[in-house]
Amino acid sequence: MKAQVEASFQWIYVILAGGAMLVMFFFVLRSCTQTGGEQVSSSVLRSTGTVLSSSVWQEQTERNVTMPELSVICTAGTLTLSQGDAAFGLDNAPMFLSPELDGRTRLASKDLYLATTPTLRYGSVLYAISQQTQYYIFKDPALRHEKIAAVLGRSANVRYIDNVNQILATEDPIVIVRFDSLSDQAAAAQRTSGKAYWLTITATELQFYEKQASAFVPTGKAPVVGDLFTAGAAVSGRFSLYRCSRANIAGRMQKATAVYAERSTKLSSDSADACKPKQAAAASELVTMQALDPDAYIARALSSTVLSDAQRYLYENRCPVIA
Amino acid sequence: MKGQLQALEPIIITIVLGIIMVIGVVFYINISGSQSQQDKQEQAQQDELVLLARTSRLPELSCSEDVSGTNCIDLYKANALAKRLSDPKERAYYFTLFGASNITIEYVDLVNNKAVFVPLYSAAGGNRTRATRTYFTVYDPVERTTNFATLIIEREIR
Numbered sequence: 195m196k197a198q199v200e201a202s203f204q205w206i207y208v209i210l211a212g213g214a215m216l217v218m219f220f221f222v223l224r225s226c227t228q229t230g231g232e233q234v235s236s237s238v239l240r241s242t243g244t245v246l247s248s249s250v251w252q253e254q255t256e257r258n259v260t261m262p263e264l265s266v267i268c269t270a271g272t273l274t275l276s277q278g279d280a281a282f283g284l285d286n287a288p289m290f291l292s293p294e295l296d297g298r299t300r301l302a303s304k305d306l307y308l309a310t311t312p313t314l315r316y317g318s319v320l321y322a323i324s325q326q327t328q329y330y331i332f333k334d335p336a337l338r339h340e341k342i343a344a345v346l347g348r349s350a351n352v353r354y355i356d357n358v359n360q361i362l363a364t365e366d367p368i369v370i371v372r373f374d375s376l377s378d379q380a381a382a383a384q385r386t387s388g389k390a391y392w393l394t395i396t397a398t399e400l401q402f403y404e405k406q407a408s409a410f411v412p413t414g415k416a417p418v419v420g421d422l423f424t425a426g427a428a429v430s431g432r433f434s435l436y437r438c439s440r441a442n443i444a445g446r447m448q449k450a451t452a453v454y455a456e457r458s459t460k461l462s463s464d465s466a467d468a469c470k471p472k473q474a475a476a477a478s479e480l481v482t483m484q485a486l487d488p489d490a491y492i493a494r495a496l497s498s499t500v501l502s503d504a505q506r507y508l509y510e511n512r513c514p515v516i517a
Numbered sequence: 518m519k520g521q522l523q524a525l526e527p528i529i530i531t532i533v534l535g536i537i538m539v540i541g542v543v544f545y546i547n548i549s550g551s552q553s554q555q556d557k558q559e560q561a562q563q564d565e566l567v568l569l570a571r572t573s574r575l576p577e578l579s580c581s582e583d584v585s586g587t588n589c590i591d592l593y594k595a596n597a598l599a600k601r602l603s604d605p606k607e608r609a610y611y612f613t614l615f616g617a618s619n620i621t622i623e624y625v626d627l628v629n630n631k632a633v634f635v636p637l638y639s640a641a642g643g644n645r646t647r648a649t650r651t652y653f654t655v656y657d658p659v660e661r662t663t664n665f666a667t668l669i670i671e672r673e674i675r
Contacts, residue, residue: 208527215535222542240560248567251574285613317576449610453577456597464659514593514658515581 238262239275239282242295246275247287250320255303261295261324268438288443289320290426292327293367293391293435299324300349304422306443308451309501312509314517316447316495319422321429325351328365329428332356334373338395342371345425363387369431371395383409391431395424402433416440419492444488447495454517455480461514469513476504476516561672564616565649568670571614573651580656590666592635592657595622599637608640617641617673624655624666646671 242261249255265276273284273291288306292299300323308314323329329352331339339354346352355361358378361370366388372378373395382392383405392403392410398418403410414433418424423440430436458477462470479500483491501516508515572578573588577598580589601607615638622635648671655666 205527208531211531211535215538219538219542237556244563244567248570251571253574283613286610315576317574445610449607450576452601453594453597456600457591457593460593460597461659517576517581 235277235280236282239264239277239280243275243282243284246289246291246301246320246322247284249301249303250287250289250318252303253305253318255301255318255320258298258300261297261299261322264295266291266293266295266435268434271438271441273435273438273442284442286442286446286449287320288317288439288446289322290429290439291322291435292324292429293369293389293431294326295322295324296326297324300347302345302347304345304425306422306447308447308454308495308517309498309505310496312502312505314454314501314505314515316450316517319426319443321345321426323347323349323351323429325349326367327351327431328362328368329353329371330355330361330368331371331428332373332378336373338373339371341421342425342428345422346428358382358385361385367391367431369393369428371428379403379410393427393431395427400424400427400436402427402431402436404432417489417493419489420496423492440492441488444492448484448488448491450517451480451491451495452484455484458516465513468511469508472504472507472513476501476508479504480516561674565670565672568615568618568672569649569651569668572620572668572670573653575614581658584656584658588651588653589663590622590653590655590668592655593659595635595637595655599635602638608638611638612640615640619646619669619671621669621671622653622655622666623669624664627662627664641671641673647674 242264245259262277267274267276269281273287273289275282275284275295300321302321302323303318304321306316306319308316323346329346331342331352331354333339333354333356343352343354353360358381361368361382363385364387366386367390368386368388369391370382370386371393376394379392383390386405390405390410392405394401394403395418399415400418401415402413404413405411414437416427416433416436423443426439427436430439455477458473458480462473462477465473479498483494483498486494505516507513578590578594580591584591602611617640618638619636619641620638622637624633624635625631626633648669650670651668653666653668654663656663
């Protein structure tokens, strides 16, 4: 009888020790799964960021890629990809991204020039247009939507419409672009069911709206500085994303401009005598541009006649060109 | 004696099982550790390729519109960028593009018959680095000469 009781006690110890080991094993497994999940999120973001960043530097990118489900946000002035708690900053990459990326995403890069004619190629701006975000662009009589069409392309998620009735209620998120007019905005607010962004483009201004409750609320405005940026505003949808991307692009352009200025200054002393005055004029203009704020810089960079005149002269006289 | 051994039997079994489980956990951690090391190496190789592609297409380095051919670095741009990158503030901006690496351009000056090094960017700490090389042409816009060049990117090994 005593031996039987002792044996039962032994089994109680075994059960307790086994239970403790099981609990320990469970915690180890859980922490491993949690760490693994975080690593996967971080690795997915890193890979996506790498794909986007490397696509920026490839000229004439035009391809579809499969993206994981990601949100695009602007935190502390940095364009950021996020998935749950994990985030990946795109810092200075010149690109416009859809508010949310998922599934098939069209990557298209367009060349950006410091002055219109003749060309001073600066580099590329990348547009990541997610199939998940639906773009509805009102056709306007002046055909200004065609300029956006040239950048966005005619993919399945970009539709050109004549009236608000063509906006489907099931799409989410949705970006609606309208030229000059705010008409139909109230009706569009009623017809859309999920996240919706509205962009009004006038000759001089981009006005951003975001749907809150059952109406579109203005979120910010920015000057119109060229077709590539206007198309970028449509891709971004949100004012904060557009502003973040525009600051990135201006920052990159200003850094390149600083190098061009330094180079032109050196060339104005090293080149042949016939080349020196225009090299010096270009250097002076580039130095002035460096000191401007991002908005003023972009506007001047895209329209400077000093740069385009100097570039034309340098081409024609077989001098080293500005860029 | 036999009775005592029989009484201890469950405890011995538990201890043996515990040892097996501990060995299993240690084995699993080792395997996942070596896997993550392999992932890191693959990631580092991918980063190097991306960095090479980026550097070669950087508007601050690539040849002007009037020069035909790809994989071409403008010597005046390279010198201007190197001068700017000697400022720590500028280096901090370019850190997001180049990361912890050293980038150098090496070319042969055929006129003076000597090798010239242009140290472009330096941010790799530590002694252990791995170098990746790509072959380019370096163009002098004033002399209108083209020389064979090597773009050397050194990255830290962690």
